[in-house]
Amino acid sequence: MNVAKRTFDAVIVGAGGAGLRAALQLSESGMKTAVLTKVFPTRSHTVAAQGGVAASLGNSTEDNWHWHMYDTVKGSDWLGDQDAIEFMCKKANEVVIELEHFGMPFDRTDNGKIYQRPFGGHSMNYGQAPVMRSCAAADRTGHAMLHALYQRNVRANTQFFVEWMALDLIRNTDGDVLGVTAMEMETGEVSIFHAKATIFATGGAGRIYHSSTNAFINTGDGVGMAARAGIPLEDMEFWQFHPTGVAGAGVLITEGVRGEGGILRNASGERFMERYAPNLKDLASRDIVSRAMTTEINEGRGCGPDKDHVLLDITHLAPENIMKRLPGIREIAIQFAGVDPIKAPIPVVPTCHYQMGGIPTNYKGQVVVPKDGNSNVPVVGFYAAGECACASVHGANRLGTNSLLDLLVFGKSAGETVVEDFESGTLSLKPLPADAADASLARIARLESQTGGESVFDVGLEMRRTMQKHAGVFRFDQLLKEGVQKIGEVAERAKRTEIADKSKVWNIARMEALELDNLIEVARATMVSAEARKESRGAHVRDDALDTAENPNGRDDANWLKHTLWYSEGNRLDYKAVNLKPLSDDVKPIALAKRTY
Amino acid sequence: MISKRSVQFKIYRYDPDRDEKPYLQDITVELEPSDKKLLDALVRLRAKDDSMSFRRSCREGVCGSDAMNINGKNGLACLTDVDSLVQPITLRPLPGLPVIRDLIVDMTQFFKQYHSIKPYLVNNEPTPERERLQSPEEREELNGLYECILCACCSTSCPSFWWNPDKFVGPAGLLAAYRFLADTRDQDTNARLDNLEDPYRLFRCHSIMNCVDVCPKNLNPTRAIGKIKDMMVRRAI
Ligand SMILES: Cc1cc2nc3c(=O)[nH]c(=O)nc-3n(C[C@H](O)[C@H](O)[C@H](O)COP(=O)(O)OP(=O)(O)OC[C@H]3O[C@@H](n4cnc5c(N)ncnc54)[C@H](O)[C@@H]3O)c2cc1C
Ligand code: SF4
Ligand code: SF4
Ligand code: FES
Numbered sequence: 001m002n003v004a005k006r007t008f009d010a011v012i013v014g015a016g017g018a019g020l021r022a023a024l025q026l027s028e029s030g031m032k033t034a035v036l037t038k039v040f041p042t043r044s045h046t047v048a049a050q051g052g053v054a055a056s057l058g059n060s061t062e063d064n065w066h067w068h069m070y071d072t073v074k075g076s077d078w079l080g081d082q083d084a085i086e087f088m089c090k091k092a093n094e095v096v097i098e099l100e101h102f103g104m105p106f107d108r109t110d111n112g113k114i115y116q117r118p119f120g121g122h123s124m125n126y127g128q129a130p131v132m133r134s135c136a137a138a139d140r141t142g143h144a145m146l147h148a149l150y151q152r153n154v155r156a157n158t159q160f161f162v163e164w165m166a167l168d169l170i171r172n173t174d175g176d177v178l179g180v181t182a183m184e185m186e187t188g189e190v191s192i193f194h195a196k197a198t199i200f201a202t203g204g205a206g207r208i209y210h211s212s213t214n215a216f217i218n219t220g221d222g223v224g225m226a227a228r229a230g231i232p233l234e235d236m237e238f239w240q241f242h243p244t245g246v247a248g249a250g251v252l253i254t255e256g257v258r259g260e261g262g263i264l265r266n267a268s269g270e271r272f273m274e275r276y277a278p279n280l281k282d283l284a285s286r287d288i289v290s291r292a293m294t295t296e297i298n299e300g301r302g303c304g305p306d307k308d309h310v311l312l313d314i315t316h317l318a319p320e321n322i323m324k325r326l327p328g329i330r331e332i333a334i335q336f337a338g339v340d341p342i343k344a345p346i347p348v349v350p351t352c353h354y355q356m357g358g359i360p361t362n363y364k365g366q367v368v369v370p371k372d373g374n375s376n377v378p379v380v381g382f383y384a385a386g387e388c389a390c391a392s393v394h395g396a397n398r399l400g401t402n403s404l405l406d407l408l409v410f411g412k413s414a415g416e417t418v419v420e421d422f423e424s425g426t427l428s429l430k431p432l433p434a435d436a437a438d439a440s441l442a443r444i445a446r447l448e449s450q451t452g453g454e455s456v457f458d459v460g461l462e463m464r465r466t467m468q469k470h471a472g473v474f475r476f477d478q479l480l481k482e483g484v485q486k487i488g489e490v491a492e493r494a495k496r497t498e499i500a501d502k503s504k505v506w507n508i509a510r511m512e513a514l515e516l517d518n519l520i521e522v523a524r525a526t527m528v529s530a531e532a533r534k535e536s537r538g539a540h541v542r543d544d545a546l547d548t549a550e551n552p553n554g555r556d557d558a559n560w561l562k563h564t565l566w567y568s569e570g571n572r573l574d575y576k577a578v579n580l581k582p583l584s585d586d587v588k589p590i591a592l593a594k595r596t597y
Numbered sequence: 598m599i600s601k602r603s604v605q606f607k608i609y610r611y612d613p614d615r616d617e618k619p620y621l622q623d624i625t626v627e628l629e630p631s632d633k634k635l636l637d638a639l640v641r642l643r644a645k646d647d648s649m650s651f652r653r654s655c656r657e658g659v660c661g662s663d664a665m666n667i668n669g670k671n672g673l674a675c676l677t678d679v680d681s682l683v684q685p686i687t688l689r690p691l692p693g694l695p696v697i698r699d700l701i702v703d704m705t706q707f708f709k710q711y712h713s714i715k716p717y718l719v720n721n722e723p724t725p726e727r728e729r730l731q732s733p734e735e736r737e738e739l740n741g742l743y744e745c746i747l748c749a750c751c752s753t754s755c756p757s758f759w760w761n762p763d764k765f766v767g768p769a770g771l772l773a774a775y776r777f778l779a780d781t782r783d784q785d786t787n788a789r790l791d792n793l794e795d796p797y798r799l800f801r802c803h804s805i806m807n808c809v810d811v812c813p814k815n816l817n818p819t820r821a822i823g824k825i826k827d828m829m830v831r832r833a834i
Contacts, residue, residue: 039652040704042747043660100728103718103782105736105743112730137743143659144743151717186697215654248631251657332657335676457644501648503614506698509647 003181003437004191007429008034010418011179011193013166013222014201016044017142017407018386018414020149021095022199022365025415027156031422034193036164036182038217038511041150045203045215046407049142050328051119051256052134053099053404055092059113060132065089066587067124068133072402073590075121075285076395077538077555079235079563081579084363084391086587088402088409095408096135104148106137107325117325118259121285121399121597130283134401139254139328145404165511166221167440169198169229169382170432177367177382178430180225181440185511188504190444192437196427197381197418200226200359200367201411204387205522209352210468213245213252222388224518226359227525228439231379232369232565232574234390235357236522237530238539240398241473243289245351247309249336252353253329253346255400258282260325262314264293265345266301272310277597284597287397287539290350294473297349304347311345350473355522356398356539357529358390360565363583365389365414370565375576381427383418385410392563395578396538447513453498456513463490463516463523471530476543480531487520487527488571494520525566532573535560552594561592603627604638605685612648612698619696621687628679635682636663636674651700658813661746664691664753665700671750671811691753693762706762707749707769714766714774714792719785735781742776742821744814745769751808751818757801764797768808768818771799775821778828790829799825 010026012019015037026033037044056063068089073080100106100114107115118130137144153160163185170178170192179195205220206212227233243264244253258264264282266272276292277284284292293310302308314322319342322330326341333341362368362376365385371377386407393406421427470483494516499509536545536554545554565574580589603625611619626642636656643649652662656675663674666689668682679686694702720729752758752767766774774793777783793799799822808818 039654039660039662040708040747043654043662045655045660047659047746048655048657097726097728101718101720101724103777103780105739105780106728108731108733108736110733112732114728140659140744143746147743148718154712155715155717215660216656217654249633328659335658455644456647499647503612503648503698505612505614506650506701508643508650512647 003441004189006034006191006193008032008193008195009422010197010199011036011195012199012201013180014044014203014386014388015041015160016201016203016386017046017146017149017404018411019199019201020146020153021408021411022201022385022415023153023158024149024156025412025419027153027158029419031419034159034161036161036166036180036193038163038165040162041160042147044146045218046142046146046404048215048252049145049404050139050252050254051259052117052136052141052401053096053145053408054119054122054133054399054401055096055135055405056089056133057093057096057114057116057135059109060116061124063124063131063133065092067126067131068092068122069587070126070590071122072393072399074127074595075397075399076393077397077595078557078561078592079392079395079537079578081392082581082589083579083583084393086582086584087363088393088405091409092405095405095412099145099148099408102148102152104137105144106135117256118283119400120255120258120283120289121280122401123280127279130280134256134259136256139256139326142404165514166225167443167514169225170436171229172430172433174380176380176430178432178436181437185506188507190437190440192432194429194432196422196429197383199365199414199418200384200388201386202388204355205519206352206355208463208467208519208523208526210464211245211250211349212352213242213250214352219515219519220355220388220522221515221518222384223358224521227521227568230567230569231359231367232567233357233525234360234563234565235392235529236525236566237533237564238356238396239352239526240286240354240356240539241290241350242353243286243293243350244312244348246332246336247347247349250351251332251336252351253312253332253348255286257312257314257326257329260314260321261317262312264289265311265313266296267303267307268301272296272301280597285397285399288597290473291541293350309347309349312348313345314341315343315345354398354403355387356390356394356396358388359384361385361389361391363391363413364417365410366417370574370576383414385414396540443514443517444510447497447499447510448502450496450498453496454493456497456499456509456516459490459493459497460516460519462493463487463519466490467523467526471527474541474543475530480527483527484531487523491520491524521568524568524571528571528573529564529566533560533564557592601627601630604679606642607685607687608649609689610699611696623685633678634675635667635677635679635686638679639674650698659746661748664748664750665689666691671754673748673750673813676813691749693753693759704749707752707767710752710766710770711747711773714770715785715789716773716777718777718780718783720782721784729782731781738779739776741816742772742779745772745816746814748813750811750813754807754811756805756807757803761797761801765801766793766798768822771802771825772816772818772821775825778825790832793825794829
């Protein structure tokens with residue numbers, strides 16, 4: 001196959017919040033930049049974010065970045081790196097105000113400032129009471145943000161390659177990153193994008209689970225590409241299950257609903273969160289609420305004929321308020337749950353939502369890997385931001401609204417670092433190896449010629465079911481062990497997928513087969529990392545690591561206060577230290593403590 | 598309770614790599630009880646015939662990918678209940694745009710018009726330290742405008758857009774234009790109105806209201822267009 005070559009200063013893969021924020025930085029600095037995206041930018045899944053973006057603006061209640069940092073470290077169950085967390089919380093006001101200047105239609109307070117609402121795990125004065133920190137545009141914050149960022153990129157003349165799917169990362173023998181191969185959906189042609197800098201902003205991989213709030217396109221492509229190219233994946237055992245996915249449909253109901261006063265109830269109408277989190281109740285952090293709900297259901301207090309969900313009740317809120325602050329949620333409830341939440345409660349279940357782990361980076365957005373005894377050596381030419389990256393600010397459990405913030409802060413920071421590295425002459429266009437496109441071409445050729453293989457649909461379904469059963473909200477040693485075995489078998493089957501459609505033009509079958517390769521990397525990483533971590537922490541809770549005096553909540557800091565690194569080759573695991581030291585002297589390290597809400 | 602059921606389709610098929618010309622294919626699909634939306638049915642169909650092509654992503658009506666012509670009316674597959682549709686369910690690509698393959702159209706012209714209205718906030722005053730203030734009432738003016746998902750259901754149901762896709766901005770683009778005209782933070786009002794003062798760009802709209810009828814987000818481009826026309830009149834006197 002003929003492979004065209006295109007050359008840029010920088011190539012960004014992904015045009016969600018993180019990719020667009022990085023792109024702005026590069027376009028405005030005059031670098032020749034290509035932004036590749038599988039879908040038109042405003043169709044990226046950032047568009048689905050509802051509840052808000054965190055910043056300690058203090059517009060409605062007193063607030064400051066110290067409190068935000070404390071909440072984030074505690075939310076992460078101390079697995080987050082405190083330098084990156086300090087950086088993010090300190091920068092929050094700046095990037096959110098910037099977004100307002102870009103035209104973001106935030107809701108407003110009576111005195112004209114950005115409207116803020118309470119959100120799970122965000123508190124005042126180190127855990128004392130809920131704080132209003134989530135900056136919101138009704139319940140369409142992600143939509144408003146993504147469109148504002150896209151619009152700003154139109155102004156900056158950013159060059160997009162829309163409906164181009166990146167296939168593989170190109171590295172040379174030194175391990176430096178030289179760009180990506182990519183396929184244009186409309187023609188099926190493969191090209192090499194050769195660049196001095198490559199930024200991955202490909203979003204999450206929630207589609208490894210059967211029940212997920214994620215879009216069809218959230219297939220972990222960046223994470224898969226990195227893994228295949230020998231980059232380790234960090235903390236992949238940590239997946240957030242959002243407490244309130246619409247039962248049966250998976251579509252998200254934002255935590256903002258509880259921020260506005262919504263209450264979770266079991267079959268007897270009891271507000272059960274009062275028992276699990278006496279202080280923050282329904283607004284405790286997500287892992288806690290999801291587990292409480294699962295416990296209620298497992299112990300027979302679920303609702304409905306099958307007792308398989310709980311109810312999210314906002315019938316006590318003023319209808320005007322629901323129409324004003326939660327109009328999108330009302331539409332979703334009517335469309336996907338068949339109930340009008342003004343009149344009846346919404347059936348909800350914990351649903352896979354967010355990938356805490358990802359491609360390891362530092363707070364500057366550089367991808368870092370272990371080398372010569374140092375755990376965090378930047379890979380020349382490689383950067384990542386957003387949900388595909390692990391900075392790590394979310395650690396073992398992300399707080400709601402901290403992801404949109406992560407996109408803005410680290411998208412911008414990755415962009416700035418690339419510009420700096422470019423201007424200081426650290427980056428150069430290195431010669432492409434002769435076999436730069438071979439791996440991608442071989443994957444496509446295999447799909448062309450495969451016979452007697454299996455359908456992508458069937459293998460994908462088996463993967464999603466395996467993940468759901470073996471690595472869910474609660475984890476069991478035996479199920480994890482079997483899961484490692486099973487996912488290995490699914491991975492073997494994925495090597496023999498067969499497609500009937502051989503057209504060059506907009507071949508979705510081929511796209512889905514290539515996406516499955518990426519999902520499988522993510523699924524393997526998740527299962528193997530989860531099986532190995534013999535403690536409970538944040539979103540990862542095992543039956544054999546429960547609350548004891550020595551290990552509160554089952555967390556074992558003596559042995560497990562460390563980041564997992566998983567290598568695709570040989571399913572190998574490695575670990576690296578958590579950075580417990582903040583970036584500056586402005587704040588003291590947040591000392592380890594038991595997490596209660 | 599919805600049970601297992603088979604549903605009949607007539608679907609527009611065209612693959613330039615294979616077919617000389619487009620045709621309508623009769624297809625029957627067995628649905629699972631959990632398949633409620635038209636998009637679920639199409640995904641189920643693809644498990645049998647992986648060559649059936651359409652765009653999709655969010656499956657909840659916010660990304661704007663899966664707009665198509667459903668029994669003669671434009672809409673989103675993910676927000677349409679299968680059981681609400683008369684069978685055989687006839688699916689065609691959005692009208693008026695070139696077809697790339699099956700239900701996938703070339704949206705270039707649609708986005709060109711969107712880009713032509715300068716879809717970004719213009720404010721040349723020195724950037725303040727904090728947010729620009731806007732009262733809740735001023736912000737309310739943006740409701741019904743900013744929520745557009747660029748699905749193109751409206752523009753591709755508009756006869757004026759069919760005849761002049763290169764000259765008439767179309768309902769989606771004009772809704773976006775008014776979104777910035779209505780924003781108290783934007784200072785480009787005159788240039789924006791100049792940009793539209795043209796026999797085609799704005800004035801090809803004859804208030805036929807097809808756009809309002811199909812918008813899956815219940816937005817009202819006709820009203821926005823009327824408001825732009827009002828602004829033009831007010832500016833002239
Ligand atoms: C329903 C929902 C609601 C949420 N609500 C909130 C909230 O209120 N607050 C909050 O902070 N967080 C929220 N989150 C989390 C947050 O929205 C996401 O983590 C975040 O938007 C991810 O942004 P991103 O830029 O990393 O990726 P995305 O927005 O997912 O974008 C990924 C981009 O990469 C591109 N891409 C992927 N693979 C390829 C490839 N192979 N080739 C080319 N391009 C590729 C895609 O086309 C897309 O442009 C929510 C998440 C969900 C699912
Ligand atoms: S009202 Fe105007 S824009 Fe809308 S369909 Fe009619 S002519 Fe087109
Ligand atoms: S106005 Fe409505 S129909 Fe038109 S593009 Fe926007 S969301 Fe779609
Ligand atoms: S799939 Fe996103 S709008 Fe229907």
